[in-house]
Every structure is written in structure tokens, then in C-alpha cells.
Amino acid sequence: MAIDFTLAPEHEEIRLRVREFVRDTIIPAVEPFGEDRHGAVRDEYLRVIIGLRGKARELGLWLPHMPEEWGGMGLGHVALAMVQSEAAKTRLGPWILNCAAPDEGNMHTLLHWGTDEQKDKYLRPLLAGTVMSCFAMTEPEVAGSDPTLIRTHAVKDGDEWVINGHKWFISNARRAGFAILMARTETDVAEGTRGATTAFLVDLPQRGWDDVREVETMHGSTGHSEIVITDLRLPDGQILGGRGNGHRLGQYRLGPARLAHCMRWISQAETALDMMVDRALKRYSHGSLLADKQGVQWLIADSAMELYQCKLMVLHAASKIDKGEDFRTEVSMAKHFVAGSLNRIVDRAIQVHGALGYSTDTPLASMFQHARWARFADGADEIHQMRIAERTIAAYRATGSTSAATGGLPL
Template structure:
């Protein structure tokens, strides 16, 4: 495992990071550069390592892959370059899909020939409360007719399909049994990409507003059975949140390295910045936050890998990891001064992504509330027991 981590670190640092400016342009040259990185990752044996062997992946165990994902996260393009971007959806289909669904979609996800997307968040209702979903899928014979409005459907324009969460059951059904996950190929008539949603300086961004107008798909496109949308979503989001947290660690570690390099080389007010007590405090506090978040994340992965209920551990690290990333990047920008505000370093983009982290996959406030409630109901569930 150590040797594999070393090879992954060399690939990300020496081959992916130098191409970040080109990759971020989202033009033909950027697409060609990404294709080249994908080929290179496959040549090096670094492709789809966390996908199970039975679906064509590398079969690296979950806990071991967490270490790799920490390295992959050093670049925002890392997961695209090594094929891990499809892992959550490939696992979701592998666990909950029918034989036909797995046959149609999983091989392309693992090989990187296609990309997935998920339609959950809606602009008209609070995304932090999924029972409010208004998109509907109405049964008409042996077909679903879907109507609704989603946004922040990440990657929708490039995706081959979107897993849409829609209300399928009668109003009398308990809310948590009323939503189903329905697979919608993105070339289906009525699937309309309205726009790329401008977000915090990204225009275009990878987040799309999508309308569903009488979108017709077969009844067999339900994933995991009718009314099981929340089960499917949680089974996807649990490991995904751990992966997010590990990638945030990679970003924070890179920001920490940039901060230390700057502190050791920048001269101001009679000495290098590294000699200033306040800068030393930044370094020490950042290192402590990174290490605390890393150990918490590994513990959450350990509990999940053992097959135990890891909801408390995942909830804690989701809001703690997001705060850690923000704080470390913020200090690194401060040490860089005006340079940190420019695109001459990756820090300003990292800062924006750190702000996203406190909202997506559940806002910090919800994770704090739900985690506290679980521990108050059962104090034995505190993570140190």
C-alpha cells in the first residue's frame, strides 16, 4: 500500500498539478489534456483503484482507498484523472441496480467512457430537507412520466445519465418512503439543461440547472425499488462524505505546504515571515487541525469498513473537515498577502471550494444537529467508546 501511495503522489504532483491551468479552461485543449492523464493513469496501474474487482476496478479495500483519496485530493482534477470520480455511482448501481441497469451503466463508469450525475437539489425548496422534493414521477402504464426542476446537478452536461430523485408514491405514503431514485439517460426528450449556474467566480461552472418536462423512461429504470430513494441516497452519501473529507485533507496539506514555503522565503520587517510569532501560530494551528481531521476521518472509515453504523463519525468529520479546510486555506492566503488573492497560486480556488464544502452533501448546521441528536438519544454512541 505504501508503494501504491508513493506512485499516486508522484502522478498527482508531477503530472496532474502541472496541467491544472490547462485543465481548468474546459476547452478542447483541456479535454485533450485530461484524456492524456486518464491514459497515463491506466498505464501506471492507478485507474479506478477503489472500484470492486468484480466490476472491473482495482479492488483496493475501502479503508486503504481512503489513504489514496487523500493524495488524489491534492488536485481538484485528481479524481477525474484516476477514475475515482464515478466510484460513488458505480457502487450505488452495483449494490442497488438490476442486472440490466448494471450491465448498461457500470462498465462505462469504471472504464471512464461515461460519467454520472445526480438530480436531488431543487431551487424552490430547501435542499437540506430532502423530503421536500417536488419533482414527480407518475406511472403511466409501464413507463414513468417525470416533471420537475433541479439545479446543482453536477456534471449534467457531460453525463450519460442522471439519477433523479422524484416523488413516486401517493400523498398518504410516509414521507421517507415516498421518494424513488430513477435513472434518466440525458439524451431522453424533455431532459433540458437550462444553464450552467455561475457560482463564486466560476462561469461556466460544472453545476447545472435542469428541467424535466414529460420525461418518459421505463418503469424498470427505478434504482433500488419504489420508495427506496432515501436508502439509495444514504448508501451513496455515506462513503462519499468520507471521500470528500479525505480529498479536503489533500487540499489542506497542499495549502499548508504553500504556506510554509512562502513563510520561509518571504522577507518583511527585518526577517523572513517564518520568524514571526503570528506566522508560527498559523503553522502550528493548521498542522493540529489537519492531523485532528485526518485521524477523525480515518476513524470514520474504520467504523464503516467494519460494517458498523458510522453516522455519528461521518457527521462529525463532515462539518469539522469543512471548517478545517477553510481555516487552513484562509491562513495560507493571509501569509501570501496580495499574491494569495490572485490566480497565480491555487489558493483562491481552494478557498472557494472550501466555502462550497460547508453546504454540499448537507450543510454544517444539519450535520451538527443530527449528530448531536443521535448522541443525546444514545450517549453510548459517542465516537470514543
């Protein structure tokens, strides 16, 4: 039997080093700044967090998701799960280790799809942490859930492409040195089918790329831009991954990136559960602690069971990626389940904290606001359910059993 959930000693050692670095260095350095950072405070904040990135590099806790020959830690996805979740104990942790979205997904994409020249120009500085990037796919006018509907279009004019369109919710756009932009290039491919879009590398800032606003969201206006693209001109060499391959490239990017989100969400859910139990052990009402009330114990038990399921699903999906097996169903299931669990667990933690949970005196309110987008970004719940159902039905049709669609486990 090869089922063993213990980490190799060298991975356990890395996990503990990340935990210590987050707990003893990142959190004490970043938390005093709070959420309100303007003017000189912002400058000082930037100096501190860039310094922390330097420290992460010195400690060898840099690019856990990248191969060693590209300056990374060369971890597989199972080992990465524990690094990502340790790092995500504080929101900035993954960024300090240079494994945060959207850069992390863009690195995988460039590594897999980029030409040597593109890797030199775009991937290397991203890995070095000297530039950041963004990924521009979603548009306000059409359902982001169906990227075959993209309307931003690129038309060939001599040696150049002329691009016009409209994007929004482009994370990191204002800080990015370049974008991976999805545009429709093939007019003979019908709307709703794949093969119509192409990915382009866009240096930023760029004439024709107008960052018109940062969209105000439930969690503030924190870096998700609306972009108007007008007559942006790019040469052929800026195509990433070949003409008409935009959809495939997007799907390739999203698989592991979705699971990396889950790894980080697990950490947030665990923090919420820790806080729930801590509060239940301290708050006294109607003759006993909240921890002694069956109603509160159910909230704790449901959360513990869900978190356990989340961890197993993420580890199993990660092990499938590591083994080169088809991981799409497992990643879809994990993405759907972990996003929902995160929302439910943070909500229960707020419930147990009462008014304190609703206040901004604890991180729970902010965690709740951030958790909400997990259920529709990078594949809405219903899209994952649709794909999971399709594969379950297909497995039954092919084999007379749904077993292959429930993890392919020997049970």
C-alpha cells in the first residue's frame, strides 16, 4: 500500500521553516501597518514588504512552485500544498514567497508555453521578483464563465495585430509590468466554440491600454482594474502559445492555479476554525462556556469535518498532478468544495463571535469578504458542478460505473 500522508523529512523541515518565517518575521513586520496605508506609511510599507521578499530569497523560501533550474524550490504539488497553506496564514505570505496569484499562474504558463525569448524577457524578471504581471480575460459585456464568448478582438494589419476591447477585474493590473491578454483572432470560428482566441503578451504601460479605474468591491478597491483597449498594436512575436490556442492556454493555466487557491483557502478556513474554538472556550453564557453548548459544538464539528475533507481532496488532487494523471475532475471538486467550506467555516466563526465577529476588530469580517469571491472566480460553483456531472455521466457510459469520476480510488 502506497498511501502515506506523512511528509518526507526534507519537506517537513521546509514546512516548519515557512511556518516560523510567517509567524516570527512576516506577521510582526506587516500587521502593525493595518489596512489603511497612504502616503509616507505606504512608502514605508512597500519598503518593508520588499525587504521581506529579499529575506525569503535568502532563506531559500522563494518560488516553491518553480523547478530548481529556474531558481525555484522544485517542490511537487503535494509538497507545495503545505508551503502554500503555511504561507497563507497571513494574506501577504504567498506574495512574499513569490507564489501568489496571478503571478504564480502566469509563471507556469510562460514556462510551458513561452518561447525562449519570451521566457528571457517576461519569465525571468517575474521569477526574480523585479516585475509583477496580470492576466486579462474577463469582460463586463459577456459571461466570464464562458471564455469562448470573448469580444476583445485582434485584427491583423500588415505585420501587426490591432487590438480593441474591454476587460475588467484584472487583478494586479496597475502594478504589472506586463499582461497576458486574451483576444479573439479567428473570425471563422463560431462563438461558443474553442480555437477562436489567442493570448498576447502586452508590455505595460502601453499605448492603447487604458486602466480606467480600480473596481470598488466588497473588500475595497484593492487592485482589480477595468481596462479599455483601443487600437493597441502588437507584433506577431507577442503571441504566447500560438495563434488560436488562447482557450487551451487559459485552461492549462487555471488547473494548478485553482488548486493553489484551495491550498491558501484551507489555511484561512483553519484560522477561522481556530478562532471559533478559542472564542467558544472563553465566552460564558447561560451557566457554561460556549464550547460546552451542543449547538456550538455542532458548528465546530461540521467545520472540522469539512476542513478534513478539504485537506484530503487537495492532497489527492495534488498527488494526481504530481503523477501526471488526469486531475481535472479532482481539481474541480476541490475548488468547489474548498471554496464553499471556506465560506461556511468563516460564517460559523462569525456566528460564534457574535457582534465581535461582525466588527472589524478581528480579521473575520475581512476574511468573509475575501472568501465570497472564491465561489465564482476561477470557475463558478455551477460550472464545476456542470463539468463534474459531465465526467461522472461519461465515466458511467464508458465503464458502467461512476467509480473513475469519484477520484478513481480503490474503494
